[in-house]
Amino acid sequence: MAYRSDTVGAGIEAVQAEGVTGRVMTAIRRRIAGRVLNAGEKLPSIRQFARDMQVSPSTVVEAYDRLAAEGLIRSRPGSGFYVAGALPVALAEVEPKLDRAVDPFWVSRQSLDAGPGMLRPGCGWLPPAFMPQAAIRRAVRALAKAGDAVLTDYGPTRGSLALRQLLVRGFASEGIEAGADQILLTASGTRATDLLCRFLLAPGDTVLVDDPCYFNFQALLRAHGARIISVPYTPTGPDVAAFEQALIAHRPRLYVTNAALHNPTGATLSPRTAHSLLTLAAAHDLTIIEDEIFADFEPEPSPRLAALDGLNRVIRIGSFSKTLSASIRCGYIVARPDWIEALVDLQVATSFGGPSPVAAELVLGTLNDGSYRKHIAALRGRLAKRRREVMGQLAPLGIRPWIEPRGGFTLWCRLPGGRDAAEVAKAALKEKVVLAPGNAFSVTQSAKEFMRFNVAQMEPQVLKVLERALG
Amino acid sequence: MAYRSDTVGAGIEAVQAEGVTGRVMTAIRRRIAGRVLNAGEKLPSIRQFARDMQVSPSTVVEAYDRLAAEGLIRSRPGSGFYVAGALPVALAEVEPKLDRAVDPFWVSRQSLDAGPGMLRPGCGWLPPAFMPQAAIRRAVRALAKAGDAVLTDYGPTRGSLALRQLLVRGFASEGIEAGADQILLTASGTRATDLLCRFLLAPGDTVLVDDPCYFNFQALLRAHGARIISVPYTPTGPDVAAFEQALIAHRPRLYVTNAALHNPTGATLSPRTAHSLLTLAAAHDLTIIEDEIFADFEPEPSPRLAALDGLNRVIRIGSFSKTLSASIRCGYIVARPDWIEALVDLQVATSFGGPSPVAAELVLGTLNDGSYRKHIAALRGRLAKRRREVMGQLAPLGIRPWIEPRGGFTLWCRLPGGRDAAEVAKAALKEKVVLAPGNAFSVTQSAKEFMRFNVAQMEPQVLKVLERALG
Incomplete structure (x- = not known):
């Protein structure tokens, strides 16, 4: 089924665009993703948008044509361009591929579809051995x-x-x-x-x-x-x-x-x-x-x-x-x-x-089941211990928790030296470790230096990969 | 928890309205249900709508006030009335209660929530004994x-x-x-x-x-x-x-x-x-x-x-x-x-x-499972037999299938003498039988005389109730 993956890959490639046309396309994509432009709404006129973006009208024509070819907008002859009907297509695809690390889908898609060889300290759930x-x-x-x-x-x-x-x-x-x-x-x-x-x-x-x-x-x-x-x-x-x-x-x-x-x-x-x-x-x-x-x-x-x-x-x-x-x-x-x-x-x-x-x-x-209450009590104790252990393991790397939570399996940590968590996550992914970079959680993209760690999924290998990715 | 049912009941009562005010309210409800008026959209002005409906402005004021009390529309002082934000509230409630029999939810809600004493020849699934x-x-x-x-x-x-x-x-x-x-x-x-x-x-x-x-x-x-x-x-x-x-x-x-x-x-x-x-x-x-x-x-x-x-x-x-x-x-x-x-x-x-x-x-x-293929083959034969039997049982009541289907468990039938299937269904419901009146299936409400029967759910009691409801 390699041809199918290729088709998908080609589609993603096509979404990328470079140079000044790419910039115009990205601007439109952002307006649609941010609902500044809604489905069915008319796009700015070519002249107007060329002025706004300080580019030539022919660049806007090219950008609109490419977005129309992708199906994000539609041309109505004699009337102009309109945002296409199928809103949700835009959900993830409108972001440039390079931003995928901070896309709200990145953590879930990578974690859910991780193969058996992957480690998932970025995921939001407990391993089977922690469950009843x-x-x-x-x-x-x-x-x-x-x-x-x-x-x-x-x-x-x-x-x-x-x-x-x-x-x-x-x-x-x-x-x-x-x-x-x-x-x-x-x-x-x-x-x-x-x-x-x-x-x-x-x-x-x-x-x-x-x-x-x-x-x-x-x-x-x-x-x-x-x-x-x-x-x-x-x-x-x-x-x-x-x-x-x-x-x-x-x-x-x-x-x-x-x-x-x-x-x-x-x-x-x-x-x-x-x-x-x-x-x-x-x-x-x-x-x-x-x-x-x-x-x-x-x-x-x-x-x-x-x-x-x-x-x-x-x-x-x-x-x-x-x-x-x-x-x-x-x-x-x-x-x-x-x-x-x-x-x-x-x-x-x-x-x-x-x-x-x-x-x-x-x-x-x-x-x-009679055992469930005991399971929960034991789980709380086990996770409290894991939180302390993992804090101890992260400290030598300069990774410090924002607070010490009263319970649960997550630690929200600041990376050392203003490191970009998205870059660290991308480096770790190449070594089969799925992390959860802070900006995936931040509407204002203000958590660039933060990372969420799942203390129950911190295999020893994760620390080595983290050290290399930070190093 | 009787007080809760009462609260809901009172809500439904309030949705009903009578006379000329009721007619104006129904007209607005229909426009919202049919998306002629969308969430957040401004309603026609009171004068305008009074002219359109050939009623007095005070009637429109009364209708708008009542719809606002129900939460379907909202008043913005100094600006007029607007359709409220929560679109889906309107899904079923906008229909007058008397139409509930032909509401697209009627069959599913009645069938799914039917108690153990109810018979469900109107439902769209097979009884447990037909399953593998x-x-x-x-x-x-x-x-x-x-x-x-x-x-x-x-x-x-x-x-x-x-x-x-x-x-x-x-x-x-x-x-x-x-x-x-x-x-x-x-x-x-x-x-x-x-x-x-x-x-x-x-x-x-x-x-x-x-x-x-x-x-x-x-x-x-x-x-x-x-x-x-x-x-x-x-x-x-x-x-x-x-x-x-x-x-x-x-x-x-x-x-x-x-x-x-x-x-x-x-x-x-x-x-x-x-x-x-x-x-x-x-x-x-x-x-x-x-x-x-x-x-x-x-x-x-x-x-x-x-x-x-x-x-x-x-x-x-x-x-x-x-x-x-x-x-x-x-x-x-x-x-x-x-x-x-x-x-x-x-x-x-x-x-x-x-x-x-x-x-x-x-x-x-x-x-x-090795038995599944045989289950399906046996099920087809069993349902073919049931379809013939039920056609034979319905014929004396003057209920005739529109066609003889090649398979499955439904018979789409015309009632005798132009009987209104919604009325028959309401009468049967009082006798604990859930039927599926034709107009629940019809966008144009042109299937008033039709009824869908599930041949696998036709207990002998159903025929007696049907006979009484038609009689």
Whole structure:
């Protein structure tokens, strides 16, 4: 199938362009990627754009023609050029290839498709040996004896009632009063955020994220045609003054953030910041998605926006990918009952159902297994030890954590001597090590010197490769 | 949790309105549902709209205020009224409650959430006893012994290579030359279509469907803000003259249809129609999604657009929900390699992955089970017998199939004496029988007298309820 890879390769080559024409093409691509120009919108006239870019009209003609050949824009004879309909094509391809290291897709694509010979200290999940294998296997064996309908029927639209009831009890212990009908099971945590974005956003709406933030929030929001703005994240949560300023200046519809342990920094919201955020959200009619995907790693629970707010304008989402299994995919949304009712329709329309009912059954079986609570407690201890060990290993390389997280498996570190993490990551990739350079997490591209390390994936070989890449 | 149902119920009540104000509200709702007015767009001025509707300005004020209270529109003081941001809220709620019987969500919501006491001759799937239970259980037991990574890791971005290679061999036998890298596994067949709509459509783009067509195509396309047009489906495929006319008049970007056995009619594309459609698609730059979800039910394969076209402008999608399991959710997309490459990014952004890797493993295990081929052959024979039996049972009630399908489990039938299928379905629902009234499948609402029956779900009680509902 080499010819197929060649075809793809040729396509990527064609996206690159050089010199002054390339510069004009890049400018247009950026406007489309940043939604300055939306699908169906008319491009600037050739003369106008030639003036703006201080190039000749014939260069703009050439650039527009090439972008039209790529399908990014379309010519309407006698009328001009328009942004083509298929927005999401632009998601990753619009960036010049050289920027791919800081593309929000870089870490996920490299990590997910890494061959068996690759090491993945940049990935966002635990190795199989950290997961509750025995409990999962017991759940699988129980599934083999389940009723026929469990194995072959669609489930109810909100997903397994037994699993939702179990979640209800967990939320109640956090002070979140939610009925089982306020929970919608989804195919994954990402899919939960995706459904909510569809529900809440129209293209062009502004969304606020943390800087840095989980890279896939950016990728997802781009797919929704949202305008993304960010506020700096501090060791106690987002910078409250910058948060207020952003609400006033940009009127975002939505704020997407983490509960418990922030990705990538590992920081935790302070009570005072949590209260301030909710006060500001109420004053500016802001909806908040709180992703608790790392919550089970916390030694003691930190303030939760959903609990403080009573699920009024805060929506809780989460999944079991980090502590149970990423292969048994299942996520959830907890929100106001009227919102869940509308989200059910939206999920039926776009997926017909949520998670595989067999996957929900396996999650339920594993959570109910007597060993699961012990697994989580042991995991917390094991990761605390790994964090200390890895900090000790990184220190001699001059790599220092921004903070020491209270839990979890990530360390957000500053590289020594102002080194560019993207360059280090590219060098390491040649040696079969996938790293997570800081700017993949930064909307403002202000985390050039940072790197996220997964302490559970730090094989000894990684340190050698890092040393060479830095050296 | 009764208070929650009450809250939802009250919300629905409030959506209803009567008299002249109700008429104005309905007119606005229809414009928003039909995307004549898009999210964020300004509504007509009160005076203007009062003139258009031939009502008093105060009636329009009242209607706008009520719609604002419902959250469908927003008032901006000093500026007027605007369509609210959250488009998808409008999906089902914009229809007056009385139309709920012909809502594209009606059949799916009623069928999926039907309690154990309900009968579901309107649903679109087979009962557990028709599914390959023994083979699935063998696959589950094998999963309990799989490697640790299978049970807990994310899979590759395109999904299980072994399953994709198995699909490649199946496609080759149909004359479709596709490499494993041209296949993207997805969480379901619906999700495959959803990803493709995101990839191909911008809001406001026009999409062509059959009339009648699978109701969820309509629900999905609404969620994408598409303008939906339809062409009549004949016993040999869509009406070719109407198809050409639609391409000329409306320039649709996309046509979504079924391969093999059309849902709901059970009809099959003739070779001549297939060729005509592809010729017209090429002339009008139309992309086609061909959903082969019912293909395994065919006695011999009918013409496939994807095979004739060589996957140039036709995209094949499918899943295993109908012949293997709807609980082990897994779908796929087969398309041009450059499109698949872009779809991978889009799936990572919006779901992080495709199906649960454990689900893909169970599908693979069941398909590879020695008994699966025999299961399919036996299933075809069993359904042929059931179709004949059910036709014989419906005939005395005056219910006649539009055609006798070559395979599958659906019969598209005309009710006697011009009876309104929506009314019959509502009457049957009171007796705990979920039917599938024709207009749920019809964009033009021209299938009022039709009903889709699932021959595998026709318990004796259904006939009695039908007789009473018709009587």
